[in-house]
Amino acid sequence: MPGCGKVYLIGAGPGDPDLMTARAIRYLSKADAIVYDRLVSADILALAPASALMVCVGKEPRRHPVPQERINDILVELAGEHATVVRLKGGDPYIFGRGGEEAIRLVEAGIDFEVVPGITAAQGLSAATRIPLTHRGLAHGVRYVTGHCKEGEPLDLDWMSLADPDTTLVVYMGLANLSEITSRLMAHGLPASTPVLAVEKATRADERRLIASLDDIEERARQAGFRSPVTFMIGRVVGLAACFGLEIPAIKPQDLEAARA
Incomplete structure (x- = not known):
């Protein structure tokens, strides 16, 4: 999709900001839009740019206010509006983080993305x-x-x-x-x-x-x-x-x- 931004599927780690990778912090600091879930700690969210659009798609056991399919679509939509979109996940995006489903949707939409691993x-x-x-x-x-x-x-x-x-x-x-x-x-x-x-x-x-x-x-x-x-x-x-x-x-x-x- 010409002119689209890039999406970064970032593992925020288990909660302590000191356990995030240098790459994760670097991309987070440049984000135009951030999609995050409830497992991302407030200390980590505080590292986001004040100008970034913050989109909470938090999930709880047996309560998913934003279905996964809608989250996938949100990433596609934001990539059409912003240069740098960060999908911030607790732990690692590819370990019980539904990151694979999001990655497949981005491929289908022709959107460039990168996976940044996190400590699970x-x-x-x-x-x-x-x-x-x-x-x-x-x-x-x-x-x-x-x-x-x-x-x-x-x-x-x-x-x-x-x-x-x-x-x-x-x-x-x-x-x-x-x-x-x-x-x-x-x-x-x-x-x-x-x-x-x-x-x-x-x-x-x-x-x-x-x-x-x-x-x-x-x-x-x-x-x-x-x-x-x-x-x-x-x-x-x-x-x-x-x-x-x-x-x-x-x-x-x-x-x-x-x-x-």
């Missing part, structure tokens, strides 16, 4: 807590899965392969379906005693952490009043938390009151 939540929480995703003798691999599907569709995962004690399993967006996820994993052989790390708002100033076993993480997270975004690390590597002096704060009375509200 799994890497962010691993670094923040010092717990490695893989570790010799404990985990010879790591798998990332999403904990939710399109509304109305069942959570159809390969539970047998996911219930591998030699692999670290990271579950994105799994808070709403945590009871089903844990019960399915245990039903397919993953020990109930498997340690689980839950991190709310990983790498942000208001980050919260919780460690429990597979059979009680759902109850503990509910009692603590955890709210999305929460990422779960499941596997024996979580047992290394004590080696790094990781202190998990006790559940506070106000957390319990928030959960009951």
Whole structure:
């Protein structure tokens, strides 16, 4: 499409602005229009030019005020009006970020684009807590899965392969379906005693952490009043938390009151 602007699909990382790449910050600083979701922190949005058009297309679990198809069209429309359009996504645009769908739409419309990778939540929480995703003798691999599907569709995962004690399993967006996820994993052989790390708002100033076993993480997270975004690390590597002096704060009375509200 002659005369169109260029779209940058940028990974904003897990929340801490210091974890953004230099390339991401450079393109963001030149943006004429920015399309962002609710996982992009306020600290990162503050890096945008004051003159940039800001378009919020935030999504929440089971609530998508702007359908993905409309977001795709918005990017095409903005590219026809602005030279530099930034699509800012939490984490990495190609890891559960729907970036592939947006990229395909841009190709169909003949619009030039570039993908700027970002640190995904799994890497962010691993670094923040010092717990490695893989570790010799404990985990010879790591798998990332999403904990939710399109509304109305069942959570159809390969539970047998996911219930591998030699692999670290990271579950994105799994808070709403945590009871089903844990019960399915245990039903397919993953020990109930498997340690689980839950991190709310990983790498942000208001980050919260919780460690429990597979059979009680759902109850503990509910009692603590955890709210999305929460990422779960499941596997024996979580047992290394004590080696790094990781202190998990006790559940506070106000957390319990928030959960009951």
